[in-house]
Amino acid sequence: MFQKQAIMRKVVYSLIPISLWSLYLYGWRVLAVTGVVFGVGVLSEFVMEKARNKKVSEAVLVTSALLALSLPPGVPLWVAAVASAFAVVMGKGVYGGFGRNIFNPAITGRIFTYISFPLLLQTTWMIPGGFGTLGMNGQATSSSIIEAVFVLLIIGVAFLLITKNYEKKGFVLWTILGSVAVTILLYVITAYSGLLGPEIDVVATVTxxxxxxxxxxxxxxxxxxxxxxxxxxxxxxxxxSGSIGESSILLISLAGIYLIYTKTAxxxxxxxxxxxxxxxxxxxxxxxxxxxxxxxxxxxxxxxxxxxxxxxxxxxxxxxxxxxxxxxxxxxxxxxxxxxxxxxxxxxxxxxxxxxxxxxxxxxxxxxxxxxxxxxxxxxxxxxxxxxxxxxxxxxxxxxxx
Amino acid sequence: MSPILNPFSLFFASIFTSNILLANFLGMCSFISISKDMKSSNGLGLAVTFVLVITGMANWAVLHLILIPLGLEYLRYIVFIVVIAAVVQILEMVIDRVSPALYMSLGIFLPLITVNCAILGVVLFIEIRAYTFVQSIIFSLGSGLGWWLAIMALSAIRKKVDKAPVPAGLQGAGITLITIGFMAMAFIGFSGMLQVQ
Incomplete structure (x- = not known):
C-alpha cells in the first residue's frame, strides 16, 4: 500500500508523543484536524501518483502529520483540507513527487492558508488542557456533526481508494454508511460525556x-x-495555547534528540x-x-x-x-x-x-x-x-x- | 517625500521587503526566460543593476534639472524611456567589447532591458515617491540587487527542477511560474516591515 521509507517512519514515531500531548491539550479537535489532513493528503498523493503509476510514498504521512500539528486546533476543517491538498499537490506533486520538492510541502500548505484566510488561522486558538473542554476563541464553532461526518467521509474514501476495494460490489456503500454510523456514535458519546466541550461558549484566548x-x-x-x-x-x-503540536518544548527537544541520535535529522x-x-x-x-x-x-x-x-x-x-x-x-x-x-x-x-x-x-x-x-x-x-x-x-x- | 527616511532601511527595503520582482512583479519576462541558465542570469542581474543605478541617477537629474525648471513634466515618460534606451545602448557596446561570451549569451535580452518594466518601474517609483538624489541612488541600487538576488535564486532552483519528472503540461514556464509564486509567498513575510516612502 505504501512505499516503505525507514527515515520517514522514524519521523512519524518521534511525532507520536507530541500528538498524544496535543490530544490532552485540545482533545477531539486534534483528531478531527489530523483526520482531515491525513485523509485529504493521502487522497491527493494517490491521485498525483496514480498518473505516474507509482505507489503512495510514506513521506506524505510525514507531510500530513507535520501540517496537522502546525495548524491551530480550532481551525475550520475545510481550511485544513485546503491546506493539505495544496501541500501535497502544489508543494510536492507538481515538482515530480517525493524527493523533488523545492519547498517544504507542509509549510507551503500552512502559509497558503495563512495568507488566504488569515482570520481563520489567527483567531482559532483554544485554551489548552482538559482534553479540549475549556473552549476556544471566537470565529470557529467548536465541533459540529457536519464537520465530523466530513472527517470520516474523507478518511473512508481515502481508505477505499488505497486498498483498491472499490471494485467490490457494495463496498462503497457500506464504507459510507459505516463512516456515518461511527461518526454519529462518536458524536453522541462525546457530547453526553462532556468530552466535546462547550458548544457555544466563546472564550477569547491568544498565544x-x-x-x-x-x-x-x-x-x-x-x-x-x-x-x-x-x-x-x-x-x-x-x-x-498555540498550534496543535508546537507548544511542548520538552517533547520536541526529546524528539529532536531521538532524530539526531538515529541520524534521521x-x-x-x-x-x-x-x-x-x-x-x-x-x-x-x-x-x-x-x-x-x-x-x-x-x-x-x-x-x-x-x-x-x-x-x-x-x-x-x-x-x-x-x-x-x-x-x-x-x-x-x-x-x-x-x-x-x-x-x-x-x-x-x-x-x-x-x-x-x-x-x-x-x-x-x-x-x-x-x-x-x-x-x-x-x-x-x-x-x-x-x-x-x-x-x-x-x-x-x-x-x-x- | 521624506528626507528622514533612513538610508539603510531604504536599501534593505528595496532588496527584501519591496523586492522589485517578488513584491512588485516588475521585470518578469526576462526573469522567466533568462533564469534557465545561471551564468546568463548572473550577467543579466549585473546588467540590470548597472542600468538601474545609471538610469536612476540620469533620470533624476533630467527630471529635476531640465524638465521641472522648464515646465515640461508632461514629457517625462518619453524622456525617461529615451534616457534608458541610451544607457542600454552604451552598456551593450561596452559588454560586446569587454566580454563577447556574455554578450552572446544575453543575446536579445540585453536590448530588451530597454523595455524591462523593472527599469522604468524604478524610475517612476523614484519620481512618485519624490526621492532625493542620494535616496534614488540607494533605491535603484537596492532594487537592482534585489532583482539580481531573485533571478539567481530562481535559476539555482530551476537547475534542480529541470532534472525532476515534472508533469508534461507544467514543464518549462508553468513550473517556473509556480516556483515564482512560492518565492513571492515567502517574501510576503516581510510585508509591513520597512517604509519605502
Whole structure:
C-alpha cells in the first residue's frame, strides 16, 4: 500500500508523543484536524501518483502529520483540507513527487492558508488542557456533526481508494454508511460525556507571541499578569495555547534528540536555527529594538536574569523549536553541503526573528523556512563544495608538521 | 517625500521587503526566460543593476534639472524611456567589447532591458515617491540587487527542477511560474516591515 521509507517512519514515531500531548491539550479537535489532513493528503498523493503509476510514498504521512500539528486546533476543517491538498499537490506533486520538492510541502500548505484566510488561522486558538473542554476563541464553532461526518467521509474514501476495494460490489456503500454510523456514535458519546466541550461558549484566548506584541497602555497590566501565569516551566512543558503540536518544548527537544541520535535529522540545521534565533533575539532585546513590540520587551529596569528569562520566553513561544526540529531538517528541501546547511539554519533563525519583531505577522517561522528554501539551491551553488582531497590532505600536513 | 527616511532601511527595503520582482512583479519576462541558465542570469542581474543605478541617477537629474525648471513634466515618460534606451545602448557596446561570451549569451535580452518594466518601474517609483538624489541612488541600487538576488535564486532552483519528472503540461514556464509564486509567498513575510516612502 505504501512505499516503505525507514527515515520517514522514524519521523512519524518521534511525532507520536507530541500528538498524544496535543490530544490532552485540545482533545477531539486534534483528531478531527489530523483526520482531515491525513485523509485529504493521502487522497491527493494517490491521485498525483496514480498518473505516474507509482505507489503512495510514506513521506506524505510525514507531510500530513507535520501540517496537522502546525495548524491551530480550532481551525475550520475545510481550511485544513485546503491546506493539505495544496501541500501535497502544489508543494510536492507538481515538482515530480517525493524527493523533488523545492519547498517544504507542509509549510507551503500552512502559509497558503495563512495568507488566504488569515482570520481563520489567527483567531482559532483554544485554551489548552482538559482534553479540549475549556473552549476556544471566537470565529470557529467548536465541533459540529457536519464537520465530523466530513472527517470520516474523507478518511473512508481515502481508505477505499488505497486498498483498491472499490471494485467490490457494495463496498462503497457500506464504507459510507459505516463512516456515518461511527461518526454519529462518536458524536453522541462525546457530547453526553462532556468530552466535546462547550458548544457555544466563546472564550477569547491568544498565544504568548500575540501578548508580547501590541500590549501597550491599558492592556499592559493584563499582559504582565499573563506573563507571570505563563511561567518558563509552563512554556517548557507546553501548557500554553498555540498550534496543535508546537507548544511542548520538552517533547520536541526529546524528539529532536531521538532524530539526531538515529541520524534521521541533521544536527547542523537544528542547532544553527536555534543559535541564530537566540543570538538575534538577544541582540535585539538588549539594544532595545524589541520595545517596538511592546514596552514590556524593553531591557530597561530589568536585571540580567529577568532579561534572560524574557528572551527565553520569547524563544519558547511560537513554533520556533517545532520548526527547527521538524521543518528545517527536511532533507529534500534543505541544501546538501555541510557548509551551506549552516548558512541555511542561520537564515531560518534570523529571518524568523526579524519577521517576529519587525513585520506585521506575529510568527515568522514558516516564512523563515520558505525563504530559506528559496535560497537553498543558490546557497548550495555558491558555497564551496566539501573537498575530499583537502580533508585528506589536512591530516597529512598536520602529521608532516609534527 | 521624506528626507528622514533612513538610508539603510531604504536599501534593505528595496532588496527584501519591496523586492522589485517578488513584491512588485516588475521585470518578469526576462526573469522567466533568462533564469534557465545561471551564468546568463548572473550577467543579466549585473546588467540590470548597472542600468538601474545609471538610469536612476540620469533620470533624476533630467527630471529635476531640465524638465521641472522648464515646465515640461508632461514629457517625462518619453524622456525617461529615451534616457534608458541610451544607457542600454552604451552598456551593450561596452559588454560586446569587454566580454563577447556574455554578450552572446544575453543575446536579445540585453536590448530588451530597454523595455524591462523593472527599469522604468524604478524610475517612476523614484519620481512618485519624490526621492532625493542620494535616496534614488540607494533605491535603484537596492532594487537592482534585489532583482539580481531573485533571478539567481530562481535559476539555482530551476537547475534542480529541470532534472525532476515534472508533469508534461507544467514543464518549462508553468513550473517556473509556480516556483515564482512560492518565492513571492515567502517574501510576503516581510510585508509591513520597512517604509519605502
Amino acid at each position: 504568548p507571541l500575540e501578548i508580547y506584541r501590541g500590549a501597550t497602555g491599558e492592556t499592559l497590566p493584563a499582559a504582565y499578569s499573563y506573563l507571570r501565569e505563563n511561567s518558563l516551566l509552563n512554556l517548557f512543558l507546553g501548557r500554553r 541533521n544536527w547542523r540545521m537544528i542547532v544553527m536555527t536555534l543559535v541564530s534565533a537566540a543570538l538575534l533575539t538577544g541582540i535585539l532585546f538588549f539594544t532595545g529594538a524589541m520595545t517596538r513590540l511592546s514596552p514590556m520587551m524593553s531591557p530597561e529596569g530589568k536585571t540580567l536574569l529577568e532579561s534572560l528569562e524574557m528572551i527565553t520566553k520569547f524563544l519558547f513561544s511560537g513554533s520556533l523549536f517545532f520548526v527547527a526540529v521538524f521543518m528545517s531538517t527536511d532533507p529534500v528541501s534543505a541544501p546538501n553541503k555541510p557548509s551551506s546547511q549552516l548558512v541555511y539554519g542561520l537564515l531560518i533563525g534570523g529571518v524568523t526573528i526579524v519577521i517576529r519583531v519587525f513585520s506585521g505577522f506575529p510568527e515568522g517561522t514558516s516564512f523563515g523556512i520558505l525563504i530559506a528554501n528559496t535560497f537553498a539551491s543558490l546557497i548550495d551553488e555558491v558555497m564551496p563544495s566539501p573537498k575530499k582531497k583537502a580533508k585528506a590532505a589536512a591530516p597529512a600536513q598536520a602529521s608532516a608538521k609534527a
